[in-house]
Amino acid sequence: MTLQEINKRFIYATDKDLTGFSEAWLGLQEIDGKLMGDCEDYAITLKREVAGFHNWNYWYCKLNGEGHCILVSQSGLNVIDNNIKNPISMETYLDIYDITNLRPYKWYELMWKLTSAWFIKQYLKLKGY
Secondary structure, three states, X not given: OOHHHHHHHEEEOOHHHHHOOOOOXXXXXXXXXXXXXXXXXHHHHHHHHOOOOOOOEEEXXXXXXXXXXXXXXXXXXXEEOOOOXXXXXXXXXXXXXXXXXXXXXXXXXXXXXXXXXXXXXXXHHHOOO
């Protein structure tokens, strides 16, 4: 899948709306031909499926005061998220948005989020989702 294909089909939806869980790092969910999810689902899908993003890193920030997941290039110079949908310079990103608490996710945070996502996925399968 290409970045353009993902962007064309992407519709923002909260984890709560899609899964009933307040947080579920599952990647974008295909529903009726659309790819639905929130910021981390968008980042997960790009990192897993789009050439050129495999080596980008998950970063945390607060965007306008709300927790937000973005992908940042290994150099730290470029960023992409579900709002801008195309890589831009970190400098430009910080000029456009009210960003605070910008930092890479710690390894144990990612391990917890991705491990709990596996359990959520198993639960949803049992429920027929």
